[in-house]
Amino acid sequence: MVDLEYLKLSPFGKFWFNFKAFFKRLPSSFAAFFKAIPKKLYSLWLAFAGIFINIGRAAKDGDWKTRSSFVVMGFGLITRKQYLRGILYLFFEVLFILYMVFFGWKYLAKMGSLGEVVRAEVWDDAVGDYVINNYDNSLLILLYSLLTIFIMTAFVYMWYQNVKGNLLSQQYVEAHLHLPTTKDDINSYVNENYHKSLLAIPMLGLVLFTILPIFFMIFIAFTNYDQYHMPPAQLFEWVGVDNFQTVLGGGIGSNSKTFAYTFKEVLLWTIVWALFATVSNYVLGMIVAILINKKGIKFKKLWRTILVMTIAIPQFVSLMFMSQLLSEQGLINNILLKWNWIDKPVPFLSDGTLAKVVIIAVNIWIGIPYSMLICTGILMNIPEDLYESARIDGAGPFKAYMQITLPYMLHVTMPYLITQFIGNLNNFNVIFLLTGAVPEPMDMHYANRTDLLITWLYKLTLSGKQYGLASVIGIFTFIVVAVFSLIFYNRSKSVKNEEEFM
Amino acid sequence: MEKRKFRSKKVSERITLAVIYTILAIISIVWLVPFFMLIIISFRGEAVGMSADYLFPKQWSFDNYIKLFTKTKFLTWYGNTLLVSAIVTVFQTIIVLMTSYALSRMRFKLRKPLMNLMLILGMFPGFLSMTAVYFVLKEINLTQNLLGLMLVYTASSAMQYYICKGFFDTIPKSLDEAARIDGASRHTIFVKIILPLAKPIIIYTILTAFIAPWGEYMFSSFIMLGDTDKYTVAVGMKSWIDNATLMSEGYFSIFCAAAVVVSIPITALFIWLQRYYVAGVTGGSVKG
Numbered sequence: 132m133v134d135l136e137y138l139k140l141s142p143f144g145k146f147w148f149n150f151k152a153f154f155k156r157l158p159s160s161f162a163a164f165f166k167a168i169p170k171k172l173y174s175l176w177l178a179f180a181g182i183f184i185n186i187g188r189a190a191k192d193g194d195w196k197t198r199s200s201f202v203v204m205g206f207g208l209i210t211r212k213q214y215l216r217g218i219l220y221l222f223f224e225v226l227f228i229l230y231m232v233f234f235g236w237k238y239l240a241k242m243g244s245l246g247e248v249v250r251a252e253v254w255d256d257a258v259g260d261y262v263i264n265n266y267d268n269s270l271l272i273l274l275y276s277l278l279t280i281f282i283m284t285a286f287v288y289m290w291y292q293n294v295k296g297n298l299l300s301q302q303y304v305e306a307h308l309h310l311p312t313t314k315d316d317i318n319s320y321v322n323e324n325y326h327k328s329l330l331a332i333p334m335l336g337l338v339l340f341t342i343l344p345i346f347f348m349i350f351i352a353f354t355n356y357d358q359y360h361m362p363p364a365q366l367f368e369w370v371g372v373d374n375f376q377t378v379l380g381g382g383i384g385s386n387s388k389t390f391a392y393t394f395k396e397v398l399l400w401t402i403v404w405a406l407f408a409t410v411s412n413y414v415l416g417m418i419v420a421i422l423i424n425k426k427g428i429k430f431k432k433l434w435r436t437i438l439v440m441t442i443a444i445p446q447f448v449s450l451m452f453m454s455q456l457l458s459e460q461g462l463i464n465n466i467l468l469k470w471n472w473i474d475k476p477v478p479f480l481s482d483g484t485l486a487k488v489v490i491i492a493v494n495i496w497i498g499i500p501y502s503m504l505i506c507t508g509i510l511m512n513i514p515e516d517l518y519e520s521a522r523i524d525g526a527g528p529f530k531a532y533m534q535i536t537l538p539y540m541l542h543v544t545m546p547y548l549i550t551q552f553i554g555n556l557n558n559f560n561v562i563f564l565l566t567g568a569v570p571e572p573m574d575m576h577y578a579n580r581t582d583l584l585i586t587w588l589y590k591l592t593l594s595g596k597q598y599g600l601a602s603v604i605g606i607f608t609f610i611v612v613a614v615f616s617l618i619f620y621n622r623s624k625s626v627k628n629e630e631e632f633m
Numbered sequence: 634m635e636k637r638k639f640r641s642k643k644v645s646e647r648i649t650l651a652v653i654y655t656i657l658a659i660i661s662i663v664w665l666v667p668f669f670m671l672i673i674i675s676f677r678g679e680a681v682g683m684s685a686d687y688l689f690p691k692q693w694s695f696d697n698y699i700k701l702f703t704k705t706k707f708l709t710w711y712g713n714t715l716l717v718s719a720i721v722t723v724f725q726t727i728i729v730l731m732t733s734y735a736l737s738r739m740r741f742k743l744r745k746p747l748m749n750l751m752l753i754l755g756m757f758p759g760f761l762s763m764t765a766v767y768f769v770l771k772e773i774n775l776t777q778n779l780l781g782l783m784l785v786y787t788a789s790s791a792m793q794y795y796i797c798k799g800f801f802d803t804i805p806k807s808l809d810e811a812a813r814i815d816g817a818s819r820h821t822i823f824v825k826i827i828l829p830l831a832k833p834i835i836i837y838t839i840l841t842a843f844i845a846p847w848g849e850y851m852f853s854s855f856i857m858l859g860d861t862d863k864y865t866v867a868v869g870m871k872s873w874i875d876n877a878t879l880m881s882e883g884y885f886s887i888f889c890a891a892a893v894v895v896s897i898p899i900t901a902l903f904i905w906l907q908r909y910y911v912a913g914v915t916g917g918s919v920k921g
Contacts (some may be wrong), residue, residue, distance in 0.1 A: 270768055318818075325819035326739035329731040330747075333791035336728070339769070340788030341754055344762030351764070419660065422653050427646070436904070437661045443903035444668065447848040447867045448892040451874055452671055455885060462670075465686035496664065504910075557758050559851050568875060585758050589851060598764055605761035612756040 153618045182291060189298040200297040204290065207297035211304060215313040220293045227286045235279035242276040245269040245354065246366050269354075270362040277346055281338070352602035361596070374603045390600070393576040393587070394607075400487070401583045401611065404562075405555040408494050413548060415495060416502025417510075417540060421532075423503070424510050435507065438500040446497060450564035453493050454480065457565075480566050483580030490581055494561055509543050510536070549619045556612055557585045584608040675890040680883025697890035706861055707891055710869040713779055717865065718846045720783050725790040725842040726835065732794040734823050737801035738809065751792050759789075763855055770856065777860040785852055786845070793838075800834040801827065836909040844899060866895050 137148065189197055196207040205220030241247075246267025255262045303310045311319070320328045352374055354360075360367035380391030423434045441449070456462050457479040464476040480486045513536065521531045541548070566581045577595045578587045584604060591601040670688060677685075678692030701707050736744060766785060767776060775781030804827060812822050828835070846853075850867045857863045864872065870891055873884050903910070 271772070274765065274768060321818045321820035323819075325823075326735040326741050326744075328820075329735040329739075330791075333728045333732045336788035337751075337754070337791050340766055340785065341762060341792070344765035344769070345754070345757050347765040348761050422657060425650075425653060427650050428653060428657075434657050434661065438664055439904070439907060440900065441664050441668065443900035444892075444896040445844070445848045445867075445899055447850060448671075448870075448895055449667065451870060452667065452889070452892060455874065455880075455888070456667070456670070462674075462685060462688070466688070469686040496667075500664070553756070559760070560848065564850065564871070585760060588758060588760055592760070592764060593855065601764075602761065605758055608758045608761070609756050612758075613753070616752075616756060 149618055185298075186291070186294055189294045192301075193298055194301060197294075197297045197301045200293060204293045205297075208300055211300050211310060213300060213310065213313065213316070215316055216296065220289070220296075223286075223289055227282065230282065231279070235275070235282065238272050238275035239279045241267060241272045245368050246272050249366055250363050266363065267366060268362045269356070269360075269367045273350060273354075274347055277343060277350070281343060348602045348605055351598055352606055354599050356598040357600070358596040367599075370599070374599045377600060378603050378607070389574060389576045392574060393578050394604070396575065396580070397578055397582055397584055397587050398607070398611070400581065401556060404487075404491070404583060405552055405558075405615075407491050408498070408555045408558070408561075409548065409552045411491060411495050412498035412502050413544075413551070416499045417506045417536075419499060420503045420506035420510055421536070424507065435503075438503055441497075442500045442504070446560055447564055449497060450493070450560060453496075454565045454568075457489060457493075480581075481569050483572075486566055486569070486581050490562065490565055493565060497561070505544065505547060506540065509540060512543075513539050545619075549616070552619070553612055553616060556583070556615065557608070558583065559585050559589065562586050563589065584611070671889050671892055674886050675893050677883075677886040677889075680886075685885075697886045698894070701887055701890045701894065705887065705891075706864070706869065707866075707894075709862060710864045710866045711894070713863060714847055714865040714867075717779055717783055717786070718843050721786045721846055722839055722842040724783075724787045725793075726838045728787065728790040729793050729797050729838050729842075730828070730831075730835070732791045733797035733801050734827060736794060737798045738806075738823075738827075739819075751794070754789075755792055760851055763852065767855060777857055777863050779863060782853055782856050782865075785856065786849075790842075797831075797834050797838060800831060804830055833909050836906055840902070840906050840910055843902070847895065847899060866891070870895075 190201070193207075196210050200206040200208070200220075203221065204224040205217035208214075208217030208220065210217075246269045248264065248267045250266035251264050252261040253264045254260075300310060353369055353371060354367050355370045355373070356367040359365070377387045377390050378394050380387065380394075419438070422428070423431055428434075458464075459476040459478060459481060461479075463479070464473075467473045468476065478485060479489045517535050518531055521535060526534065562581055562583050563586045566579060567586060569579045569581070571577060571579045577590045577597075582590070585608060588601050588604050588608065591597050591604065595601070673688060673690065675697055676693050676695070677690035678694035678696055679690065736748060770776045770778075770781045770784070775784065808826055809822050812826055817825070846865060848867055849865070850871060853865045854868045854871070857865070857868060861869070861872070870888060873879050873888050876884075
């Protein structure tokens with residue numbers, strides 16, 4: 132397909148084209164991926180070789196000061212009067228050794244078994260009473276082992292930097308160049324190294340509270356951590372890919388079938404929901420914006436403010452209120468019963484199919500003001516003469532909408548739309564606050580008909596305490612989100628031309 | 634002939650306008666009615682529980698509001714949420730601004746990998762990491778503790794750099810260069826030149842950071858599990874809803890009163906700063 136043909140496609144045609152192209156490309160991108168492996172390995176090898184060459188050079192060319200800093204980090208720097216850097220390296224090394232000896236090693240050694248001593252009360256002659264033994268806590272072992280591995284990686288990196296830095300300062304001295312003093316070093320952290328000062332704290336938070344936990348949970352997916360293996364009272368252990376088998380349906384045990392079925396149902400609904408919620412909000416929001424923007428309509432600001440007011444009211448408030456209004460004993464059912472419009476309460480939120488429709492409707496009610504607000508600003512940017520010329524060419528309002536408004540809007544708001552879609556895949560609040568309390572049907576495992584992957588994950592963790600399985604679900608959620616992001620972001624050459632729209 | 638055609642066009646235009654007005658009126662009603670219901674129910678004087686089959690109270694009264702502040706823990710929850718929001722807003726804004734500036738203005742080897750890393754991390758469901766975070770917090774005694782919640786909200790704020798970086802990218806680089814020629818350090822440029830120009834995006838960041846904790850349920854319910862004194866409003870109000878006994882004792886009207894009280898400051902803030910909000914969302918999306 133040439134670019135021009137692509138540009139002529141309707142927006143949905145474009146999506147469908149990208150969708151097909153993604154799966155068509157999949158084999159070839161896999162092939163390309165594997166073909167690239169030797170090359171990647173080679174460049175990786177080069178990088179590694181570079182590291183060793185540097186270290187080797189430091190060992191060969193280095194004087195005694197540089198060589199001592201192989202063992203005592205920062206030694207060469209301190210003796211060459213680069214005190215701050217040298218002392219920091221030394222401080223880091225001492226800290227690392229203390230950490231490993233008194234803390235890290237204990238946990239790392241047990242990582243293979245995740246602990247063997249079960250918590251028990253044993254008789255202690257010295258105390259004359261039962262005391263709790265020195266038991267292993269699988270959870271802490273795994274957590275701290277990972278932390279230790281992180282810290283070790285950081286240490287190896289620092290050590291390499293130290294070797295390189297020492298050699299460099301030696302070469303500076305030998306070439307009679309001006310060696311950066313402590314003052315210069317400090318100065319560089321508000322200038323060429325300013326990004327390091329800026330990013331240090333944000334990255335520390337990211338590593339400790341996002342990256343480490345994600346690694347931890349990926350490892351948990353390969354253990355049998357559940358309500359029968361709860362530290363500190365019990366231990367859990369590695370079980371290989373058992374949890375993945377359970378989720379995909381190849382597992383053993385009575386639960387596995389239900390679990391695989393639930394996974395299929397929840398996954399399907401997650402995708403359907405995200406698609407419907409995003410498209411309905413976007414299209415309807417745009418229509419409302421167009422209506423308000425139309426020439427001749429008065430009180431534009433009033434209409435807008437009415438809708439915007441509803442955004443400002445916290446979502447959780449309106450969602451919980453809605454869940455109460457629509458429940459089987461709720462106000463709407465009671466009033467309908469009183470008026471004799473219905474004989475028995477309508478299960479707005481408790482009947483699977485009806486609940487899905489109601490959820491999407493409530494989401495429209497919640498989401499339209501947002502998309503209206505966003506579309507309004509952009510709509511006003513569309514050049515009026517485009518419409519003018521369309522009118523002269525005899526295009527009706529519908530045609531003008533399909534040919535001018537929609538393509539323009541899609542072009543500008545595509546990133547917003549993608550974020551919305553991804554956000555909806557993980558939309559916890561709308562689902563959980565509306566139907567989170569609806570009981571689970573017999574054929575589902577800790578999920579009701581309207582649960583998304585993310586709310587199922589929450590329930591599996593909080594009420595089910597099946598952490599191993601929950602982690603697998605988390606990993607699958609990641610895969611779903613990643614695949615969809617790739618489909619959307621993976622702009623073929625023709626899509627890139629769209630950047631030049633008008 | 635010509636004239637009649639003209640008139641008919643005018644008539645059809647009027648009909649279109651009338652139809653649009655009707656649609657807008659219906660939309661406004663549909664959107665506003667639930668909120669009027671919320672407000673009306675909050676003034677219900679009689680405790681009817683869930684069996685009420687009418688909207689307008691038989692007795693109008695402020696009892697629900699009085700009960701809300703004297704008999705329930707709502708005031709504590711409100712204070713908790715306000716404290717968490719305020720502190721998280723300060724730190725989150727600082728972190729987002731620092732990250733965005735570094736990624737927008739500085740060029741370093743790990744810049745692209747870092748941005749890709751954050752993109753990938755964003756695809757993991759946030760709750761996945763919660764169990765691990767919970768045990769980390771438990772080790773340092775920060776579960777059932779507001780400080781722990783603040784830490785969780787703030788720690789990964791760097792990932793929200795996207796919109797703010799997009800804004801920084803639009804500020805001309807020549808400004809930086811001119812200042813550097815005059816001998817200003819990177820830090821001076823950031824604080825004295827970029828930040829004053831970034832007012833709209835700073836307000837946007839503050840607004841979103843401040844509003845988020847009010848509606849966040851997933852993390853706070855997990856961290857505060859069981860300690861009603863440490864609940865935020867979202868968790869607290871959900872705990873009323875989940876309690877069938879309370880609901881049958883007329884807590885639904887108290888819930889509505891609480892909802893009104895929660896909404897007032899946020900609505901005011903939002904309407905006041907609305908244009909920054911729109912600028913932030915669209916500004917970020919136009920950049921791509």
